[in-house]
Amino acid sequence: MDDDFEDLLGGRDGIGQDSSQESLTTAAAGLDFCERGEELLDDGQTPPQSTFDYGGPVGLVVETDLSVAEMGPSGKGKRRNPRSINTTPGSAIDRAGQEITSDCSDTTPSTKPPDSPLGQIEAVFEQIADDMIGHTRQIGISLDVRPRVPPTRSSTVADAITLDRKTRRLGFPGETAEEAWRFTVILRILELMHEALRTGVTISKRDMYYRDPALFGSQTHVDRYVDDIAYTFNVPRSALNVTAAAKGLVVGAFSLCRRDGSVLNAAADREAILIPSLKDVLSVDLSAVKWIVVVEKEASFRSIAASTFWDRLSTEGVLITGKGYPDIATRALLRYLCTPSPRNNFASPPSYALMDYDPDGLAIMSVYRYGSAALAHESAALCVPQLKWLGLRSEHMHLGEEGGTHASQGLLKLTPRDRGKARKMLEREVSGDGGGHGESGEGEMQRALQTMLMLNVKAELQLLDAVPGRLTELLERELCGS
Amino acid sequence: MLSLRIPQDDTNRLTVLSASGSSSIHIYSTRGQITYAEGADNEHQYPLTQTLEGVHPLGCHQICTSLDGRLAASAGFNGELRIWKRSEYGHWSSAGEVVPEEQKAGEHWALAPSENEQYLACTINDGRTNIYDTRTIFAGGAAPKFAQFETQDSFGMSGDISADGSMTASGRQNGSIYIFNNSTARLAHSLAGLIKPVRSVKFNPTCKLLAAAGDARIIALYDTQSGEQIANLVGHGSWVMSLDWNWNGEYLPSGGYGGEAKIWSLARRACMATQTESEKCLWSVRWLPRAASAKYETFVTAGAGGTLAIYRGMGET
Numbered sequence: 001m002d003d004d005f006e007d008l009l010g011g012r013d014g015i016g017q018d019s020s021q022e023s024l025t026t027a028a029a030g031l032d033f034c035e036r037g038e039e040l041l042d043d044g045q046t047p048p049q050s051t052f053d054y055g056g057p058v059g060l061v062v063e064t065d066l067s068v069a070e071m072g073p074s075g076k077g078k079r080r081n082p083r084s085i086n087t088t089p090g091s092a093i094d095r096a097g098q099e100i101t102s103d104c105s106d107t108t109p110s111t112k113p114p115d116s117p118l119g120q121i122e123a124v125f126e127q128i129a130d131d132m133i134g135h136t137r138q139i140g141i142s143l144d145v146r147p148r149v150p151p152t153r154s155s156t157v158a159d160a161i162t163l164d165r166k167t168r169r170l171g172f173p174g175e176t177a178e179e180a181w182r183f184t185v186i187l188r189i190l191e192l193m194h195e196a197l198r199t200g201v202t203i204s205k206r207d208m209y210y211r212d213p214a215l216f217g218s219q220t221h222v223d224r225y226v227d228d229i230a231y232t233f234n235v236p237r238s239a240l241n242v243t244a245a246a247k248g249l250v251v252g253a254f255s256l257c258r259r260d261g262s263v264l265n266a267a268a269d270r271e272a273i274l275i276p277s278l279k280d281v282l283s284v285d286l287s288a289v290k291w292i293v294v295v296e297k298e299a300s301f302r303s304i305a306a307s308t309f310w311d312r313l314s315t316e317g318v319l320i321t322g323k324g325y326p327d328i329a330t331r332a333l334l335r336y337l338c339t340p341s342p343r344n345n346f347a348s349p350p351s352y353a354l355m356d357y358d359p360d361g362l363a364i365m366s367v368y369r370y371g372s373a374a375l376a377h378e379s380a381a382l383c384v385p386q387l388k389w390l391g392l393r394s395e396h397m398h399l400g401e402e403g404g405t406h407a408s409q410g411l412l413k414l415t416p417r418d419r420g421k422a423r424k425m426l427e428r429e430v431s432g433d434g435g436g437h438g439e440s441g442e443g444e445m446q447r448a449l450q451t452m453l454m455l456n457v458k459a460e461l462q463l464l465d466a467v468p469g470r471l472t473e474l475l476e477r478e479l480c481g482s
Numbered sequence: 483m484l485s486l487r488i489p490q491d492d493t494n495r496l497t498v499l500s501a502s503g504s505s506s507i508h509i510y511s512t513r514g515q516i517t518y519a520e521g522a523d524n525e526h527q528y529p530l531t532q533t534l535e536g537v538h539p540l541g542c543h544q545i546c547t548s549l550d551g552r553l554a555a556s557a558g559f560n561g562e563l564r565i566w567k568r569s570e571y572g573h574w575s576s577a578g579e580v581v582p583e584e585q586k587a588g589e590h591w592a593l594a595p596s597e598n599e600q601y602l603a604c605t606i607n608d609g610r611t612n613i614y615d616t617r618t619i620f621a622g623g624a625a626p627k628f629a630q631f632e633t634q635d636s637f638g639m640s641g642d643i644s645a646d647g648s649m650t651a652s653g654r655q656n657g658s659i660y661i662f663n664n665s666t667a668r669l670a671h672s673l674a675g676l677i678k679p680v681r682s683v684k685f686n687p688t689c690k691l692l693a694a695a696g697d698a699r700i701i702a703l704y705d706t707q708s709g710e711q712i713a714n715l716v717g718h719g720s721w722v723m724s725l726d727w728n729w730n731g732e733y734l735p736s737g738g739y740g741g742e743a744k745i746w747s748l749a750r751r752a753c754m755a756t757q758t759e760s761e762k763c764l765w766s767v768r769w770l771p772r773a774a775s776a777k778y779e780t781f782v783t784a785g786a787g788g789t790l791a792i793y794r795g796m797g798e799t
Binding site for chain 2: 395426427450457
């Protein structure tokens with residue numbers, strides 16, 4: 001044990017710019033220091049501050065944004081007990097200290113370029129340690145706030161990113177207990193990301209949350225800050241080795257070739273497979289695929305996959321569902337399949353969306369097509385603008401008449417929440433797409449929303465199921481006829 | 483095209499106001515002599531005389547006019563209601579606006595003005611019906627309600643005021659139809675018979691009958707004095723979206739969701755003619771007031787196809 005610490009205590013040689021492990025260690029130990037409010041520790045384990053040597057922090061490229069823009073976190077109505085604030089960071093740092101002592105054995109000094117995510121995280125920690133050495137009044141982290149822009153239709157999504165990068169600086173101890181808590185949360189997340197990047201293991205957001213549920217409080221905080229950190233570093237979330245748990249399902253006539261040589265055949269399991277992460281995928285074989293259908297709900301997905309239609313035509317198509325609002329993995333897979341590139345042999349099978357006839361269905365289709373408001377900065381790599389709207393459309397509403405009682409039960413009226421949501425979507429359509437390209441695309445959404453408000457009915461895909469064979473007929477007509 | 487109205491002015495120069503999903507209202511003119519050109523595209527006959535640009539940012543779904551043609555009201559998807567007045571030269575200009583006071587106030591939906599342009603009835607999407615005195619609507623935005631009828635149930639999809647101003651009718655999504663007496667401000671009748679959403683209600687010119695139709699695909703005729711249902715007109719293949727009466731109450735044009743326009747004869751209680759231009763929904767059907775010199779009657783349909791189609795009516799009168 002002591003040998004490891006001699007590296008720390010030693011001079012410049014032991015600690016170099018290129019040893020990320022050491023700098024994290026010292027940074028963590030430094031935090032430990034400040035937390036207890038003592039200049040020196042007598043237990044002999046941690047060295048006095050004066051011997052800290054980062055190999056010249058001044059010489060390092062500091063990536064963090066030092067602009068002290070806005071202070072003052074917006075009140076979230078969640079006040080944490082100050083006592084708990086003091087203990088949890090301490091416990092986090094303690095744990096960090098323990099982890100580092102156990103990890104010290106496998107220090108692998110390697111050069112990391114300063115602008116890789118790993119380098120950026122380390123730069124943040126180093127900056128914090130610098131602040132502490134320099135005895136500044138308080139240490140802090142600068143975080144860029146994601147702009148809540150509605151997904152733009154224009155081809156230059158980059159404009160949305162570069163304009164208005166609002167930075168918020170969270171200080172520790174900060175002005176309120178809540179700010180201190182936020183700082184701690186971000187620091188903990190950065191630490192977990194650093195570990196994930198260093199070991200090369202992908203960590204899921206759920207996993208992150210369960211590492212320290214007492215600190216994080218709820219999953220949404222983890223989600224939000226992970227995305228904010230990814231935005232600040234200007235990298236997609238996957239570059240930080242953080243994923244969401246797989247949600248979507250896919251089945252169909254294609255196979256994925258992975259980096260380790262294995263082949264994943266999506267038609268192998270009739271029950272459909274979970275959408276795999278695209279990190280290890282080299283290429284996809286789409287030679288047999290003539291169409292792709294994206295289904296909103298899992299229930300509809302299952303019923304199509306079990307129908308005679310699928311028995312007959314499973315060898316020429318692909319069915320995907322995101323189980324509601326799709327996650328990044330589902331959107332990425334759809335884009336991967338639909339967009340011609342060397343990886344998929346320049347195939348571009350037509351893609352169709354099968355949604356419920358309600359404002360949520362249209363919103364989900366819009367997310368597939370253009371991206372989501374929350375992750376607008378990642379939209380360019382995830383959108384599929386050529387997705388066509390197969391159903392349900394307003395023309396299908398008359399199907400409520402033919403089916404008899406079952407079908408007429410499938411038509412419901414819009415609730416006030418639905419109407420409000422449709423109105424908000426209409427406002428975004430009208431205001432956001434003044435100069436967008438593709439008239440037919442936007443006008444279609446606007447008309448669909450207005451029609452829905454006029455008719456004041458909504459219908460689920462199960463409406464088609466009420467009349468036997470109706471769904472099959474619809475699919476066949478659209479997919480095979482054209 | 484979502485809604486149509488044809489007012490008639492005293493110089494017999496007809497105009498057609500049309501509202502659509504775009505934010506502007508278009509006003510076309512039909513010249514006095516309604517000629518019987520063969521083709522359906524008589525565009526040169528109906529020039530666009532005025533456009534009220536961008537008046538409803540999210541689109542306009544209803545527009546109505548008073549019978550004397552001097553007042554019009556339009557409702558937009560954002561819940562706002564705007565009033566328009568026509569000058570002697572035929573130019574329309576804004577005369578006021580009613581914006582829902584708070585979020586919960588609901589959207590203005592179906593509109594119907596009284597004949598003498600003084601009152602405007604309007605259903606709100608949560609079940610109320612408001613009557614405004616149009617003289618008190620200014621550009622400010624709020625208008626005191628002259629009367630308010632509350633039936634706390636279903637969305638009022640359609641409304642009408644009788645020509646003599648005595649009654650207001652409102653058709654609901656749950657199929658119920660209410661007739662209010664304007665002078666006593668009380669509910670006169672609650673009509674049964676249509677279980678599905680009622681998309682259009684219309685008093686006939688003599689105010690003795692009320693026609694109502696909707697997703698049930700039948701047109702029900704009620705006696706307004708007794709509240710009894712006196713006839714059913716059956717024959718539409720899809721939801722009936724719009725109804726009107728002709729000038730003497732003999733014929734009813736109706737437009738359906740499947741794109742068919744039908745003319746019904748009251749005397750025979752049957753459908754006289756059906757025209758289907760396309761499969762696209764017909765949102766609104768209006769009979770053009772008949773000029774004295776015209777040989778034929780005409781009616782106009784507006785639909786999801788985005789065009790106004792003008793049909794020549796019966797040869798017999």
